[in-house]
Amino acid sequence: MQETVYHLKTYQGHYGDKIGAKSLIKIDLARGCGFCFGVREAIKKAQKAANDYGDVQMLGDIVHNEHVVQDLAKKGIHVVENLDAVDSSRPLLLRAHGTEKAIVAAAAERNLFTIDATCPLVLDIHKEIKELEAERRTIFIIGDHDHDEVRGIQSQVDKATVLSSPKEAEAIPRLKKAGVVSQSTQAMENFTAIVAILAEKIHDLRVVNTICHPTRQNQTEIKRIAAENELVIVIGSQTSANSKRLREVAAAINPRSYQVENAAELQPQWFENVQSVGISAGASTPDSQIQELIARIRQIDEARLST
Numbered sequence: 598m599q600e601t602v603y604h605l606k607t608y609q610g611h612y613g614d615k616i617g618a619k620s621l622i623k624i625d626l627a628r629g630c631g632f633c634f635g636v637r638e639a640i641k642k643a644q645k646a647a648n649d650y651g652d653v654q655m656l657g658d659i660v661h662n663e664h665v666v667q668d669l670a671k672k673g674i675h676v677v678e679n680l681d682a683v684d685s686s687r688p689l690l691l692r693a694h695g696t697e698k699a700i701v702a703a704a705a706e707r708n709l710f711t712i713d714a715t716c717p718l719v720l721d722i723h724k725e726i727k728e729l730e731a732e733r734r735t736i737f738i739i740g741d742h743d744h745d746e747v748r749g750i751q752s753q754v755d756k757a758t759v760l761s762s763p764k765e766a767e768a769i770p771r772l773k774k775a776g777v778v779s780q781s782t783q784a785m786e787n788f789t790a791i792v793a794i795l796a797e798k799i800h801d802l803r804v805v806n807t808i809c810h811p812t813r814q815n816q817t818e819i820k821r822i823a824a825e826n827e828l829v830i831v832i833g834s835q836t837s838a839n840s841k842r843l844r845e846v847a848a849a850i851n852p853r854s855y856q857v858e859n860a861a862e863l864q865p866q867w868f869e870n871v872q873s874v875g876i877s878a879g880a881s882t883p884d885s886q887i888q889e890l891i892a893r894i895r896q897i898d899e900a901r902l903s904t
């Protein structure tokens with residue numbers, strides 16, 4: 598079976614070519630944008646399992662991107678809604694952002710063949726929250742309510758409260774001793790704003806900043822490309838919260854920031870009098886879509902130069 602290769606090496610960094618005396622638009626691709634290594638590794642494991650066993654099942658989508666989910670389905674990697682829908686003769690992949698403890702236990706009880714693709718950085722968060730519990734602290738998780746990763750983190754301990762905003766942090770009572778971890782993909786600004794409020798209310802507060810390195814890099818890079826380029830394009834599904842957040846951060850710095858779901862949505866008029874474009878992509882955007890976007894920008898640019 599042919600494997601899809603989800604790697605993007607070709608266009609990292611700045612690219613400004615010349616055709617005759619005319620300069621092409623400089624394309625500045627945000628370092629590390631698109632799939633993080635946790636998702637890439639999970640996809641590799643799923644593809645290997647599909648090669649080895651003919652079929653593999655996942656509880657829920659691996660990323661919020663229909664293109665990727667359909668592509669994986671063609672290779673024998675299917676989404677199932679719950680454990681009751683799992684075919685016990687086929688492997689079950691536990692996704693990169695972790696699985697609730699009770700689900701892992703139930704899968705073991707049913708003797709299901711599981712392949713654990715939980716990202717090591719998510720496993721670190723599980724370890725950290727258990728340490729906070731061992732220290733008998735009241736526990737907070739800075740994250741999005743009802744997000745799979747957050748549910749997986751929360752399930753590691755008896756009790757942990759999710760705080761998604763400074764407003765929710767304002768509502769907690771004064772405490773003697775507490776600890777806090779974060780969902781791996783939280784915005785640093787939200788994390789620090791919530792921690793500042795907790796620090797006012799809690800005498801002994803232990804803060805473990807578990808925002809992962811790829812997320813920090815994406816947040817730094819989106820600000821950089823927005824400041825250094827005339828135009829910013831974020832490619833990602835409208836259902837991807839992370840892609841929307843990237844565009845919002847970019848737009849706060851550079852009003853000429855747009856989000857598209859695919860290359861066909863690019864509008865040639867956005868590029869009028871533009872010499873540099875910064876590109877970023879949500880964590881659920883495959884490299885093939887980023888490559889298509891770059892190719893389409895080149896086409897628009899060349900059409901512009903030839904008129």
Ligand code: SF4
Nearest residue numbers: 633635716718781809
């Ligand atoms: S912890 Fe970071 S690297 Fe790992 S899956 Fe989540 S976003 Fe990706």
